[in-house]
Amino acid sequence: MLLGATGSIGSSTLRVLSTHPDRLELVGIAAHGNWRRLAEIAHEFGVRDVALFDPAACAQARASNAFPEGTRFREGPGGLAELSTLESADIVLVAVVGTAGLEPALAAIAADKDLALASKEILVMAGKFVMEAARRKGTKILPVDSEHNAVFQCLEGHPGPGVRRIVLTASGGAFRDWPSEKLVRATPADALKHPNWAMGKKVTVDSATLANKGLELIEAQWLFNLKPEQCTAVIHPQSLVHCLVEFADGAMLAQLAPSSMTFPIQHALLYPERARGVEPPIDFTSLVRLDFAPVDLERYPMMRLAIDSMKRGGVAPAVFNAANEVAVEAFLAERIPFLAIPGIVGNALDRAAHFEPGSLADVLAADSEARRGAAADLPNFK
Numbered sequence: 001m002l003l004g005a006t007g008s009i010g011s012s013t014l015r016v017l018s019t020h021p022d023r024l025e026l027v028g029i030a031a032h033g034n035w036r037r038l039a040e041i042a043h044e045f046g047v048r049d050v051a052l053f054d055p056a057a058c059a060q061a062r063a064s065n066a067f068p069e070g071t072r073f074r075e076g077p078g079g080l081a082e083l084s085t086l087e088s089a090d091i092v093l094v095a096v097v098g099t100a101g102l103e104p105a106l107a108a109i110a111a112d113k114d115l116a117l118a119s120k121e122i123l124v125m126a127g128k129f130v131m132e133a134a135r136r137k138g139t140k141i142l143p144v145d146s147e148h149n150a151v152f153q154c155l156e157g158h159p160g161p162g163v164r165r166i167v168l169t170a171s172g173g174a175f176r177d178w179p180s181e182k183l184v185r186a187t188p189a190d191a192l193k194h195p196n197w198a199m200g201k202k203v204t205v206d207s208a209t210l211a212n213k214g215l216e217l218i219e220a221q222w223l224f225n226l227k228p229e230q231c232t233a234v235i236h237p238q239s240l241v242h243c244l245v246e247f248a249d250g251a252m253l254a255q256l257a258p259s260s261m262t263f264p265i266q267h268a269l270l271y272p273e274r275a276r277g278v279e280p281p282i283d284f285t286s287l288v289r290l291d292f293a294p295v296d297l298e299r300y301p302m303m304r305l306a307i308d309s310m311k312r313g314g315v316a317p318a319v320f321n322a323a324n325e326v327a328v329e330a331f332l333a334e335r336i337p338f339l340a341i342p343g344i345v346g347n348a349l350d351r352a353a354h355f356e357p358g359s360l361a362d363v364l365a366a367d368s369e370a371r372r373g374a375a376a377d378l379p380n381f382k
């Protein structure tokens with residue numbers, strides 16, 4: 001089951017499926033609104049169960065005749081959740097942008113499916129509730145985010161108490177080598193030139209601010225049941241080492257792979273089996289360099305805000321995430337400059353009523369409140 005089939009993770013997933021047709025079968029697909037691409041995938045992989053988040057797109061899809069005969073359509077957030085519980089699915093890969101993946105992820109857990117998680121917002125916002133539900137059900141959660149998948153690989157067989165900390169690697173994003181003065185004039189087109197990874201727009205901008213790494217620290221905290229101070233990051237320009245795990249004795253394990261999402265996706269889908277990869281491994285017959293540098297919190301204020309949010313806990317990570325989404329969208333629409341993003345998020349965190357959420361509804365309320373506030377704040381940053 002693949003939610004987010006038409007996105008960047010979705011297309012890497014399809015490459016993994018095409019490489020292992022003997023091991024993996026696609027039984028359902030969902031997308032936000034791109035029904036034409038969804039129809040192509042349905043034909044190519046023989047899928048009859050589909051869902052579209054956007055009801056208008058779903059109506060067009062139904063009327064189009066583009067899908068295989070006998071296709072069963074579902075629509076809206078409920079449609080994605082329903083798809084996740086299909087009898088025929090063993091594992092649900094959630095790779096939909098933003099918070100739309102939350103309901104389907106919880107539905108999959110309730111229906112005893114394994115969960116492959118690519119959407120970090122799910123754990124950033126509702127880590128407490130998702131992990132609680134997963135523990136109750138004994139759900140296997142397989143991280144698809146490259147760094148978390150790497151931590152998962154390093155931790156296997158090593159009991160929790162022996163782990164001192166994890167170190168997620170960050171490429172430093174599109175502006176890693178820019179002088180600070182020049183950042184004032186950074187445009188969306190500049191921010192979208194990521195040095196190593198081909199990804200969606202939102203996450204590429206988040207890589208340039210390091211908000212992405214901040215969200216990943218919060219995600220890691222929940223996935224691996226760590227304290228905030230055990231989740232750290234380092235700049236690693238080559239994106240070949242995806243994480244380091246440091247143990248009590250000071251020894252470290254690292255996980256390396258080329259910077260392609262097919263590696264973590266395949267690991268999550270075939271786990272615990274190892275099989276031939278989609279792409280060739282790192283080639284050490286030519287020069288390979290691995291550099292590491294500390295994260296400069298002055299240069300990357302979004303990282304500092306993320307760490308503060310993680311330490312503060314409660315609804316703070318949800319507020320950080322929501323305000324960042326509003327700010328990044330405004331930056332991509334050229335409504336605010338690049339350097340305004342941390343200002344908007346910082347203000348949202350200052351304004352927010354901080355409390356420990358008692359339910360998912362509390363988190364969603366804090367999320368919409370932060371979005372409203374951040375949107376109203378945008379004109380102050382023109």
Ligand code: MG
Pocket residue numbers: 145146147216
């Ligand atoms: Mg990542």
